[in-house]
Amino acid sequence: MTSSPPVLCLVLLASAPGAERDVTVTNTAGEVVHLRDTFRGLPAVMFYEDKDSTATNQSLKEILFATAKEKGLLDAATVVAVANVAPYDWFPARNIVVSAVKDSEKAFGLPIYLDWSGELTRPPWSLKSESSSVVVLDKKGAVRWSKHGKLTADEIRDVCNLVESLIGPR
Numbered sequence: 001m002t003s004s005p006p007v008l009c010l011v012l013l014a015s016a017p018g019a020e021r022d023v024t025v026t027n028t029a030g031e032v033v034h035l036r037d038t039f040r041g042l043p044a045v046m047f048y049e050d051k052d053s054t055a056t057n058q059s060l061k062e063i064l065f066a067t068a069k070e071k072g073l074l075d076a077a078t079v080v081a082v083a084n085v086a087p088y089d090w091f092p093a094r095n096i097v098v099s100a101v102k103d104s105e106k107a108f109g110l111p112i113y114l115d116w117s118g119e120l121t122r123p124p125w126s127l128k129s130e131s132s133s134v135v136v137l138d139k140k141g142a143v144r145w146s147k148h149g150k151l152t153a154d155e156i157r158d159v160c161n162l163v164e165s166l167i168g169p170r
Contacts, residue, residue, distance in 0.1 A: 021124050021141075025082055025113040028102045033113060035080065039141060043166035044078040045159070046135035048120055048127045051083070056132035056149070060156045067160060076167045079110060084129055086118035134159065138166050 022036045045064060047057060068074045088097045094116075101112050120127045127133040128148045136145040136159060145162055147155065 023119045038080045042078045044137045048133040053132040081112040085114050089116045
């Protein structure tokens with residue numbers, strides 16, 4: 001991971017065993033990915049955002065990254081970024097989006113998955129299409145916390161404390 005915090009949101013799968021919540025997205029190479037396969041049995045933080053919402057919870061992203069780096073926990077939890085790009089699933093917009101997301105992946109040092117069909121806006125996820133959604137999942141993929149929209153300072157502290165407790169002693 002680079003020294004810069006991620007800008008795009010993350011989406012994490014919830015609910016053990018997770019099969020009923022599994023969705024497919026694509027990576028920037030166009031390969032289909034099951035989100036459940038991206039968690040590796042670690043706690044996860046999800047940000048699901050459209051292009052206009054990437055800065056909404058920037059302070060949480062920065063605090064999570066700084067705390068993980070300071071405490072040596074960068075590999076102790078998973079961050080899965082999923083961008084809601086459904087409005088851009090047409091030529092040539094699709095190619096422009098993929099190029100921009102590849103640039104972001106390089107800048108932030110993490111994969112960013114693409115939700116071309118708005119899969120995560122439908123049940124059982126029902127995430128907001130024009131918002132920043134934050135979801136925290138435990139090691140088994142069960143949702144432990146979620147919110148749509150901008151987090152307050154207290155909510156940011158709560159998320160950080162929850163993630164640290166889910167990581168446990170190391």
